[in-house]
Amino acid sequence: MTYLLGIFQTIGVHTLLGLSAYLLLLTGQLSLAQVGFFAIGAYVSGILTVIFTWNIFPALAIGAFTAGFFAFLVGFPALRVKGLMLVVATISFSEIVRLFFFNLSWRVNVNGLEVGPDSTQGFREIRYFAANGWEQIHIVGLIWFMVIVVMLALWWLDQVRAGAVLRAVGTDELAAQSSGINLTMVKVAAMTGGGVIAGIGGGLFAHSTTYVDHHTFVILLATFAVSYPIIGGLRSVMGTLLAVIFIQGVIVEGLRFMGDYRNLIFGLLIILVMNLRPQGLLDGHLLEDLKKLLGRLTKGEKADA
């Protein structure tokens, strides 16, 4: 049971990470800064609950806000230039954040214990949940509550004008610009939103694992974050969730018996999926087919009644 809850925990956190990349990918931009925002969320909310002994909820909120603020700051110079430059700029940003926390040492005495980030040793004492009598099921509940809130928000975004604007920028920048859309503003807004989502994810991650260090926040995690929405497909938020379940649940957990070879398979799988389904697993055609099927099923039920 603990094992199963652990998997749910990982899938939840990774879904948040994937959704934060999804939002920016809608505008056609690939950002590897998500792991930087994730790290900022993790460290800021961790520092607030550990050093300043805050409650978890305001700490998560401030962590998410800080991550969003940095996303906004990075967004301006990075998104003024296009596409591939952004990949380079965001990799650099994530590495700056990682190296900053790698060098950050801020040890203080709280209730007779020395706590806080300890540069290369990592940040070890994020025990808010254990100290306040939360059980694992509550933690998993909180993570999935956040996942559902974010997914609903992103789904709702597609029902209103803002979603159409995002997708318009992603489909054809020139056409979107000609219709009077401010490209930079839309992209920076998407970047900021993605930063907030990643910040929430980071805060939840830090508190559910009780320990973070700079090794957690390498570029590998950023590539995971963008691979979920790209492999899942950008047509629907469900694609990201499906990809996370497929990669974390099936490949990482299900193939544990294969040991080392699992990582080899991961790389090959990405190449294979991209060649066979460049639009992602859950692309437009499949989504239409599913809708038709669903429509036929409900029609059939009505006819029976």
Added chain:
Amino acid sequence: MNFDHIDIIQSLIDGVLFGSIYALIGLGFTLIFGAMHKLNLAYAASGIAGAYAGLMSLTILGLPALMAFFIGPITAGIIGLLLYFACFRFMPRGNHLAPLMASIGALFFIDEVIIHETSGSPLSFPAVLPDAYFFLGEFGIRGDLLIVMGFSFILMAIVMLLLYRTKLGLGTRATSQQPVAALLCGIPTHRTNGTTFVLAGVLGGFAGCLLAASVGVLSPLLTLPLTIKGLIVTVIGGLGSIRGAIIAGFAVGAAEGLFLLVRGVNERDIYVFLLLFLFLVFRPNGLFGTTINRD
């Protein structure tokens, strides 16, 4: 802390010498980007993989040390061609995300194969000239780095000759400017792109071997830093500008040497990355980039 001018110039010299490796990697990224307007993130990894192949030819086949500098680049060229077929050849032309993502997958795959085969532990690589160290006035110069630099200059000259003096180079440049028009003129664009990947791969293989020889060890941990530095060089030089990539390579090397002296090894890379952001804010097209803001 106080530094006199000797320390500063010394670290600049070391940095520029080392920067020739970055220039080579940046040149490879630029070639591929110029040809297809797509980024091959597995490129530096293929160079490191080539260096491993070179090292294997020494340890397993017992060939003389210099042979590593033949086997390595050739293997890297073959890997470059494989990467072209795996990640770029069959992708829809308008789709930028899919090939980029596939090349990230390839980066992991190459890295994991290396980690799997070596159990993740670094291997020592034979140095070119271990004892060559001489003084120029007050400044010390590492002989092996000087050879690395000379070697890079020769390679760059060869690439320039290939691009501007041969029919192959004409085809490559035509494909890079207007793929459809090039196809209509009878240039086999797919073959041209494939050749570019092989050429870039060979360059990467040389860079990988030179890096391993000057550092003294070969480790999968080298791939990501080399990838990132190569990308930074490409952007600072101006995407698609060959001359820019070469100059930016030396400049980034020099800046790195200076930051190493002033801020120490743990913080060095932070400032290199901040340098990139300075360029993005004030000169988004890089040193020699065209004003056309293409993807």
